[in-house]
Amino acid sequence: MITLTGNTLSFTQVNKVLFKNEKVMASAESLKKVEAARQSVERIVREEKVIYGITTGFGKFSDVLIHKDDVEDLQYHLIHSHACGLGEPFPEIVSRSMVLLRANALLKGYSGVRPIIIERLLELVNKKIHPVIPQQGSLGASGDLAPLSHLALVLLGEGEVFYQNKRMPSMEALVKEGISPITLTAKEGLALINGTQAMTAMGVVAYLEAEKLACQSEVIASITMEGLRGIIDAFDEDIHLARGYQEQVDVARRIREYLSDSKLVTRQGEIRVQDAYSLRCIPQVHGATWQTLNYVKEKLEIEMNAATDNPLIFDEGRKVISGGNFHGQPIALAMDFMAIAVAELANISERRIERLVNPQLNDLPAFLSPQPGLQSGAMIMQYAAASLVSENKTLAHPASVDSIPSSANQEDHVSMGTIASRHAYQVITNTRRxxxxxxxxxxxAVEYRGIEKMATATRAFFEKAREITPSITADRIFSKDIESVNDWLKR
Known part of the structure; x- marks a missing residue:
């Protein structure tokens, strides 16, 4: 059981909740803060103070005063009018992440919701009821309004959910689990949707997959080193210490460890003096990607524990301030950066693929074909890789440099962070393939060289991989092999 405080959620904990179905609970101390903030909201309503989103309309309607008898209707209309999400739903694991992160943010005690709102969100996580949330429709400022409105609908018993491997009306799943829908009161609708949890949830899942993929890329590159009889001297520690980037030093060390007892790698001058950059510069390129991933992780860990709605309540209600913590710029930039960094793993990988299949660049059978000419072997696999790499280049165009005004120019600069996070995830998906x-x-390639000469570490990968994709003894429908290996890497 993981206890949420609003301030201490880590990637390790998120990973357990998302992928190992660890249950969650709210800390008693945090719930006290939540209750204190709630009392402040109710006092504001009673005293009819003018506070954005509690006794006023939203966005350009912030100057419209709302009578205290209408504050519940205000929140109800907010959720319905803002549930404008479009397109395919986020992956179910992202929806799960979104619910978790929204509950954690509300537990900070700055939002003014009743504890029951958080309790319901945690029930959704623990009982694996995941809102169906369309991916498109967020500008990434004023929060992820459209996506989070679809999340909020589930608390009302509306909208749809994924439950027990089925997509169904929310109320059907709630009834099965004995969960009653709630009625939103003052500020609660706004507190649920005024946040960055869609882009952050997508970013968290993308980061976890990117981190694993970056590790796998080093093992795969090591096998390519053996297949091409690469020169191990380029991974000597002194070279990388001389430059000073720790991530580069670490990649070189791991490659040396993977290939420590290989009889297929060579020394400089033995066959060639230098390898092409796609082999020689693995630590420099992969290391730079790790630098980026470390930056992204840092920003996501801050955002996972951030108060991102508006207004925020401080000093037991004595200070209620309208600000802009919902603006997704920090995550938008991080997501764009991650997309670029992971795209580079694909770029350099595709160049290694070319060196493996091009008979002008190696001494292997042309296109690794069992019968060059009669059979095409891996020729079109390189085409497919090139296509994915090119698609990544378009997806890596930064979303964060774009903005478009909304709400009659009241919201005149937005982050596009949710678009950035979705693109980053697609880049990761393409790169894995x-x-x-x-x-x-x-x-x-290593089969042609002699698998008995492989390093212990790469041989272990080889044996497992051969259970997924057999040796190429004749042309076949290679898309099946690619998808099988892709699924294996993802698992």
Missing amino acids: VLAIEAICGLQ
Whole structure:
């Protein structure tokens, strides 16, 4: 059981909740803060103070005063009018992440919701009821309004959910789990949707997959090193210490460890003096990606524990301030950066694939074909990798440099962070398939070289991978192999 405080949620804990179904609970101390903030909201309503989103309308309607008898209707209308999400739903794991992160943010005690709102969110997590949340429709400022409105609908017994591997009306799942829908009161609708949890949830899932993929890319690159009889001297520690980037030093060390007892790698001058950059510069390129991932992780860990709605309540209600913590710029930039960094793993991987299949660049059978000419072998696998790499280049165009005004120019600069996070995730998905293709080609190359000469570490990967994709003894429908290896890497 993981206890949420609003301030201490870590990637390790998120990983357990998302992928190992660890249950969550709210800390008693945090719930006290939540209750104190709630009392402040109710006092504001009673005294009819003019506070944004509690006794006023939203966005451009912030100058419209709302009578205290209408504050519940105000929140109800907010959720319905803002539930404008479009397109395919976020992956179920992202929806789960979104509910978790919204509950954690509300537990900070700055939002003014009743504890029951948080309790209901945690019930959704613990009982694996995941809102169906369309991916498109957020500008990434004023919060992820449209996506989070679809999340909030579930608390009202409306909208749809994923439950027990089925998509169904929310009320059907709530009834099965004995959960009663709630009625929103003052500020609660606004507190649920005025946040960055869609982009952050997508970013968290993307980061966890990118981190794993970056590790896998090093093992796969090591197999390619063996398949091409790469020069191990380029990974000597002194070279990398001389530059000073720790991530570069670490990648070189891991490659040396993977290949420590390989009889297929060579020394400089033995066959060649220098390798092409796609081999020689693995630590420099992969290391730079790790630098970026470390930056992204830092920003996401801050955002996972951030108060991102508006207004925020401080000093037991003596200070209620309208600000802009809902603006997703920090995450938008981080997501764009991650997309670029992971795209580079695909770029350099595709160049290694080319070196594995191009007979002008190696001494292996042309295109790793069992019968060059009669059979095409891996020829079109390289095409597929090139296509994915090119698609990544368009997806890596930064979303964060764009903005468009909304709400009659009241909200005149937005982050597009949710678009950035979705693009980053697609880049990761594409890159995994490129690495799957490199793995298939690398496995075939080392077979020609002699698997008995492989390093212990790479041989272990080879044996497991051969259970997923057999040796190329004849042309076949290679898309099946690529998807099988892709799914294996993702698992």
